[in-house]
Amino acid sequence: MPTRRVKLDRIDRRILDDLQENGRMTNVDLARRAGISAPPCLRRVRALEEAGFIRGYHADIAPELLGYELTVFALIGLSSQAKADLQKFEQLVESWPEVRECHMLAGEADFLLKVVAENWDAYKTFVDERLTAAPNVNHVKTMQVLQTTKHRPGVPIDVDAVDEE
Amino acid sequence: MPTRRVKLDRIDRRILDDLQENGRMTNVDLARRAGISAPPCLRRVRALEEAGFIRGYHADIAPELLGYELTVFALIGLSSQAKADLQKFEQLVESWPEVRECHMLAGEADFLLKVVAENWDAYKTFVDERLTAAPNVNHVKTMQVLQTTKHRPGVPIDVDAVDEE
DNA sequence: TTAGAAACCGCAATTATATTGCGCAACTTT
DNA sequence: AAAGTTGCGCAATATAATTGCGGTTTCTAA
Structure with a gap:
């Protein structure tokens, strides 16, 4: 069993x-910038991935160009905070594609959701037919994002x- | 001047x-999955990047493993919402590395910040010495993230x- | 301190991808 | 229907990713 470096140098x-800045940088560039040759650099990247430091890579897509004109953060309060009820809610959230993030x-x-929607109308439908309709959801406080400055x-x-x- | 496809097929x-799911997928795989050959696939990716659909690529790093045990969303209220004052604040935020996101x-x-910190102590220092110390900051409401479920x-x-x- | 193991590095060779240059076909536009 | 446009795929070339190894530095523990 190989020893796993715990401390990062x-x-x-x-x-x-x-990689956080440019997730598609080639290993060659990565190596050049890190000051080592390509092979060990690749081995490090693999190790970092396997050790869980790197959870994945994602393209950052522009919401507006895809038709999502509205971004909202919603504070959710539940009626019951029993473990089972919380999980039930999380499960539900998992199934809603317009909810991109859910933080307890x-x-x-109880929860902060980040939601994207085509427009205000679509969001309202989401709130009425999904959120509010869900069991245990007590209140929803919506905060519209006007602009993301960072x-x-x-x-x-x-x-x-x-x-x- | 080349015509630019506006509608996505x-x-x-x-x-x-x-690419949103796996930002490092090779162009060959991307092409295979899209059902076209590699060259046109690469040309499409470049076009999508240039047209702004793809804003960038980023590795998703595990905060805890890097020593950031605490994630917080903070609601900020300013004393003045004058354009100049808002921009002043945004500029300040830009210079604080622990603030990862800032939404107006x-x-x-007025603003929702996402902040990461080593621990509660570091966060308190951030609030006291940066946030509260900043001109125009009226109030700060901190919401600690216990767990990100999605x-x-x-x-x-x-x-x-x-x-x- | 010193032999052996462990952790890493870089070179060189090999395999896989990314990129380019073209010619072709489908679709529009006159 | 001729001409221009857009996008595809093949074939060739340029780069990058991977692998196999031998060598070096750092630890470990006798």
Whole structure:
């Protein structure tokens, strides 16, 4: 059984940072920028994927061009917070394609949903026929996104951080 | 000046859907799945990128493994909503690496921020020394994410939708 | 400290992809 | 129907991704 590096060194951080910024960068470029040759670079990427540091790669698609003019964050309150009821709700959410993200929250509300819709009408239909119609949903507070002024992928990665351990 | 296809056909939608799901899929696979040969598939991808349908590609990094144990959504209210003041705030936000997303909202609050931090302590420092210290910030309502139960990239793409136009 | 193991690196060879240059067919536009 | 346009696929070429190995540095533990 091969030992698995737990601590990331400067090179790993550089790779993660580059891939977070440009997920389709070639391994050759990745290697050049990281200062090592292609083979070990590829091996590192594979290792980072297998160790779970990299959960996947995704193209960032423009919602408006695909017909989604409206983005909304909705705070959801449930009537019951029993484990089974929460899971029931999560399951339901999973089946709704217009809901892109679902975060369980502490205090205030129970869930924060990010929803995309063609327009306000489609959103209203979603709320009326899906959300409100769902059992256990107590209240829905809608917050319309007027403009997203910053959206960086994932996490900040300090490439120059001092290696620990 | 080359004409640019505006309407997406089934093949384009398939490509977008596949790349949204797996941003590092090879062009060969993309082509195979779309039912066309590699060259035209690559040309379509380039066209989709240039037309802005694809804004970029990003690796999805696991926050916890990078030391970010805490994710928070914060609702921010400003004292002044004058255009200049809003922009001032957005600029500030841009410079804070722990803020990954900033959405301007209608009603309720002025902005919704998604923030990642090593721990609660680091977040508190962020709020005290950056957010609250910033001019024009009136109030901050923090919502801690306990668990993200769904996070799909971007938008729903119905590959089988009927072509319009 | 020192032999052996472990973790990594880079070179060189091989396989797979990405890219380009064209000619062809379908579809429009006069 | 001639001419222009758009998009496809084949074939050739240029790049990239992978694999197999030998060599080096770093640990480990006797």
